[in-house]
Amino acid sequence: MNRSTSIGYWLAAEAEGRGLMTAAVRMLVDHAFREWGLHRVVIEVVADDARSRAIPERLGFREEAVLREAKLLRGRYEDAILYAMLAPDWPWSPGREATGSE
Numbered sequence: 001m002n003r004s005t006s007i008g009y010w011l012a013a014e015a016e017g018r019g020l021m022t023a024a025v026r027m028l029v030d031h032a033f034r035e036w037g038l039h040r041v042v043i044e045v046v047a048d049d050a051r052s053r054a055i056p057e058r059l060g061f062r063e064e065a066v067l068r069e070a071k072l073l074r075g076r077y078e079d080a081i082l083y084a085m086l087a088p089d090w091p092w093s094p095g096r097e098a099t100g101s102e
């Protein structure tokens with residue numbers, strides 16, 4: 001109804017550290033904007049999970065809010081960070097590398 005969607009991710013341990021999740025999320029966001037014509041994509045990440053947070057940050061998402069004790073992990077409520085990208089701000093086009101340097 002709001003032309004908005006969310007993405008969550010969890011990668012098998014043996015596949016970490018090769019840039020796979022950044023590439024996968026970039027493709028999904030691109031699909032959401034270009035193919036589905038959505039306006040907003042959000043990602044919620046546990047606040048103290050630096051590797052998970054690096055993904056929306058590398059892709060240029062904006063940090064919008066702290067969601068207090070929003071995630072129940074291993075029996076503990078953890079704060080989460082809400083990141084969002086709007087279609088007019090999406091900087092990536094097919095074939096361009098997500099280096100985070102632009």
Ligand SMILES: CC(C)(COP(=O)(O)OP(=O)(O)OC[C@H]1O[C@@H](n2cnc3c(N)ncnc32)[C@H](O)[C@@H]1OP(=O)(O)O)[C@@H](O)C(=O)NCCC(=O)NCCS
Nearest residue numbers: 009010011016017018019020021022023045046049051052
């Ligand atoms: C967080 C998680 C998704 C990261 O997956 P990933 O594929 O390693 O992440 P990225 O795509 O960002 O890859 C970046 C890493 O690949 C490395 N890399 C290697 N080749 C690369 C390339 N060609 N391009 C980009 N990065 C590359 C980077 O140096 C970086 O390494 P680092 O994380 O040690 O700094 C994954 O570790 C995961 O699912 N973890 C468990 C999730 C979890 O605990 N969640 C808690 C609740 S949210």
